[in-house]
Amino acid sequence: MLGRIKYRKAVGNMMTGKRAIVAKGEILKKEHLHADGFEEKEKNLNYGFKCLHYSVSEASGSIRILIDNKKRTAGRVRVCTIDAEAKAGDDYEEVKVTLDFKQGQAEGYIEVKIRDDDNWEPDEDFFVQLYHPDTL
Numbered sequence: 001m002l003g004r005i006k007y008r009k010a011v012g013n014m015m016t017g018k019r020a021i022v023a024k025g026e027i028l029k030k031e032h033l034h035a036d037g038f039e040e041k042e043k044n045l046n047y048g049f050k051c052l053h054y055s056v057s058e059a060s061g062s063i064r065i066l067i068d069n070k071k072r073t074a075g076r077v078r079v080c081t082i083d084a085e086a087k088a089g090d091d092y093e094e095v096k097v098t099l100d101f102k103q104g105q106a107e108g109y110i111e112v113k114i115r116d117d118d119n120w121e122p123d124e125d126f127f128v129q130l131y132h133p134d135t136l
Helices: 002-016 024-036
Strands: 047-049 062-069 075-083 096-101 107-113 126-131
Touching (some): 047 126, 062 075
Antiparallel strands (some): 047 062, 062 107, 075 096
């Protein structure tokens, strides 16, 4: 039964020009494979994400994204959202903040407000990136 539903959705999407259906599990596998492909010198030794992929409904209102302080040392990191299919101002509220970590603090977080509207939309993505704290 589930296979038939996926088939019908895929055919409907092809006919209307929507993007192909991709299982969330497949996206997660690709993201983790991509992250594993970085050489150690390219990885940030101090900060990272607790989770590489979040999924949220528009009706939820917001999402909390956890930032890991790997060495538990005092420091700062800049956190910014970046548009993809989801656009800041339309689908979510842009975030550009600097997180301050105290000595021994394991994690911090940002809260991204999700905008809900009455229109149905397919899944839309945006990205969150970490930068040096002096980056604008």
